[in-house]
Amino acid sequence: MGRHAPVRPSRQHHRHTTRHMTHPHTPSAFTDPAAVARYAEGPRRNVPGYDGxxxxxxxxxxERVPAHGRVLVVGAGGxxxxxxxxxxxxxxxxxGVDxxxxMLDLAAxxxxxxxxxGDRVALYHGYVQTAPAGPFDGATCLLTLHFVPREERVPTLVEIRRRLKPGAPLVVAHLSVADGAGPGGDGGAGERDLWLSRYAAFQVASGVAxxxxxxxxxxxxAELAVLTPEEDEAVLREAGFGDVRMFYMGFAFRGWVARVGS
Structure with a gap:
């Protein structure tokens, strides 16, 4: 993604195609064979209300993609x-690009x-620049943008927008937490620490050690580019998306839907 040179497209037309874009900042869990094999367990243990x-x-x-529409899936691995x-x-x-x-093999x-x-899904190994030019009727980018460095968020979203038709929706969801003093401003743990602790507590309640x-x-x-919700909405607008609406919140995760301007 962003300034990194895209991998040459590898279009896989087996009976299905593949997911998650592997960024230099993406955890090794997306390349370690044992971790990849267990991937399907992760989102439901980590993300509140994942199926919802x-x-x-x-x-x-x-709401906007027609019955025979074409959808871009950014971070399609798994x-x-x-x-x-x-x-x-x-x-x-x-x-799908990843x-x-x-992870793409697992998706396939x-x-x-x-x-x-297989003729409904094409998978591409690389970053968003590797994806076809479109135009697409809609796009998703779920549990992916928090792996993209802050300075690359807008360029990445611009690459997605350029591939969408006017008025097309983009749905994103990822880690996004408030910053600042803790409840009551008492000098205790900051708001970010509080929400990340709740993120960990949800994992434990879901069976994670x-x-x-x-x-x-x-x-x-320490490692992820987790923005505040206000910053996340600002980068969507800066990238050329409008009508930005939050539709999901699950402890440390937020989700938005936005549209390409006409």
């Missing part, structure tokens, strides 16, 4: 959102197992 997030995302897309949309909307076609080839396997025809959840929280705090 998928359903809401496709409902928002369907294939969870591709499978969800493909089964719910049998007339839609998809182009920097992790193992998932789609094949779900019975999704305490030490693993604590390590994940610390890595998020």
């Amino acid at each position: 997030l998928l359903r809401m995302s496709r409902i928002l897309l369907a 294939g969870l959102e591709l499978e969800d949309m493909a089964l719910a909307h049998p007339g839609w076609r998809f182009d 920097p992790s080839q193992p 396997q998932r789609l094949q197992s779900a019975g999704v025809s 305490l030490e693993h959840a604590a390590r994940a929280r610390d890595k998020v705090a």
Whole structure:
């Protein structure tokens, strides 16, 4: 993504195609074979209301994507959102891009197992610049943008916008937490620390070992480009999207729908 040179497109037309863009800042979990094999467990343990997030995302897309529309999926590795949309909307076609080839392979396997025809989905190994020019009727970028460095957010979103038709929707969801003093301004843990602690607590309540959840929280705090909700909305507008509306909040995660200006 962003300023990094895109990988040459590798269009895979097996009976399904692949997910998650592997960015230099993307965790090794998206390249480690054992971690990739366990990927499907992760979102539901880490993201409050994950299945509802998928359903809401496709409902928002369907408000504007026609019955035989074409959808761009940025960060398509793993294939969870591709499978969800493909089964719910049998007339839609998809182009997915992801920097992790193992995650794309996993997506292809998932789609094949779900019975999704290979001629409906094309997967590309690389960043958003690797994706076809479109124009697309809509796009998603779920649980991906927090891996993109702050200075690359706007250029990345511009690349998505350039591939969309006027008025087309973009649905994004990722880590996004407030900054500032803690509740009551008492000098205790800041708001960001509070929400990241709740993020870890949700993982523990979902069956993740305490030490693993604590390590994940610390890595998020130290390594990921987690913006505030206000900053996230600002970068969407700066990239040329309008009608920016928050539709989802799950502890440290937020989701927005926006549209390309006419």
